[in-house]
Amino acid sequence: MKPKIWLSSPHMGGNEEQFVKEAFETNWIAPLGPNVNGFEQDLELFLNHDCHVAALSSGTAGLHLALVLLGVKAGDEVICQSMTFSATANPITYVGATPVFVDSEKDTWNISPTLLEAAIKDRIAKGKKPKAIIPVHLYGMPAKMEEITAVARHYQIPVIEDAAEALGSSINGQKCGSFGDIGVLSFNGNKIITTSGGGALVSHSSALVKDARFLATQARDEAPHYQHSRIGYNYRMSNLCAGVGRGQMLILAKRIEQRRSIYEQYHNHLAGKKGIEFVDEPSGYFSNRWLTTILVDENEAGFTREDLRLALEKENIESRPLWKPMHMQPVFEEYPFYGDGTAEQLFRDGLCLPSGSNLSNDDMAQIFAVIDTLLK
16 A cells, blocks of 8 residues: 555654753653743744733643633633634533534635624624634634624624634734634644644733633642632643644744645646635735645536545545534534535535645655546
8 A cells, every 4th residue: 555645744843852852851841841931932922913822732722711711601602613623612512601603704714704793693682692702714724803803892702713723824914813812723733833732822911821821720829738719720731742842833934835835736736627726815814724725616627525535545645524514513503503505515515635744746746646537
């Protein structure tokens, strides 16, 4: 069998080991330490825009803490983009709240500002003003944050910005993760940089980030004994994982460049091919192109996205359908949904192509060969 070509595998830069080695040599194997502080500072410098950062064990932990920090409780409602991974929606249920799902718009595939406002109006009319809004930057493409935050401000609803897939993406120079009241990042193994497992909570409020760190370390009060006045969580990033992250930050710009180069190769190779469509960057938008995604129009292309996925799989090449929308998931289908069919169409026709920054020219040639065979 041919060697596996992965969708998006970890890609080390070579400097990670020195930070991890230093942790071993100084015996900073405990959960916190200099690498955690350093990684947070690296992220703050990269995001700029007066951001403060708390390094956590996962992006999911960041979303959960964000809801807790905003006071979302059982019986509340939270608006959530339907077209996303379940980790965006799951934390809403952790706090006992109800997710209200909203469809995408076709320019960026992210939450529709128009449907967002319609959902808010309807929930208010039903006596349930949402307590938070969670937009997502799918596959690195920024959501329409200017319009989304304008709606949120008008109705005085805080925004939790799920930027798990969008580290390095920006709108008019402002980095994703810095638009919302709280932003969340992910450093899972398949992301543009990784800490093995990990995430971060971002905010312009230093007090809020300080509170996030407190809650993430079991909410231990200042006392010579173990005393707790609030419920806490074991959500802090380890010093070893943060060491990997510090090494990864040194090559983040290169990884973004590589991912965008892979997108350009796909785009150039498939430009003008009938039935193949890409999502373009709106004016002023910059995507890290974490994953290159396409839509396949069966009537035009002569094959479906599933035909292409299976053809790639036969050659030991991993690809993946776009996220199955949350309102279509068995676990969430009973919850409110405001939509026009956009997410369902994206799921039906959309495919994520191999996009790892470590793809070789030979890998790309194999992928193109499979696609070209179907196109013929």
